[in-house]
Amino acid sequence: MSIPANLKFTDTHEWLRLEADGSITIGITNHAQEALGDIVFLELPAAGTRYAKNDACGVVESVKAASDIYAPLAGVIVESNDDLTNAPEQVNTDAYDAWLFKITPDNAADLDTMLSAADYEKAIG
Template sequence: MSIPANLRYTESHEWIRKEPDNTLTIGITDHAQEALGDIVFLDLPTAGRSVTAGEEVAVVESVKAASDIYAPVAGEIIEANSAAIDSPESVNSDPYGAWLFKLKPANLDDIDALLDAAGYAKVIDEA
């Protein structure tokens, strides 16, 4: 199972990548897609929506279950990945490439409180 060291993570299995323009790209982890099984549908947030940290912002549906996706930090949704909506199975085949949405954080320093790769590894080892 892959846990890239350059990303941040949440206990609810989202990964977060800080981009050069200080926006955040968010997806679900390899562990999450594996637990869900074959993903068949994505309900992603619309651009312009303001969200709070921990707010439900998207839904990933698989053949097994539906799972809520949460905003890792407060901010504004700036984009949803339309390619992933059209091909939800891409989240299974490339969980760290098939991002779900992008967020402009209200406070960039909030990402420092998220888990690093070692911290996330401990979360999934204890699950």
């Protein structure tokens, strides 16, 4: 699967997409879901919760391991993708469509510090 050029990325394998309303949609990358294997459970952050940058804000469990999901930006959770609660395997099917949560960032300019698609592709080799 190719890495979408319109997204930004973290070195902890989250992708970020700026929305028209200023919120940022966040998910895990295809590389991350491939490394995890079959995803069987997701614990997502509750709307209205504030997180600092790099705070653990959720959990993804697979047949191989459980991993924390980190808030790549400081801000308030606007929405979590509740559809994934009952069907976490959607992340394995299409990691870039199966978003995890949306956040209103404290500082939207922080998005500019994230990796571009080309830089992320280099980072994962």
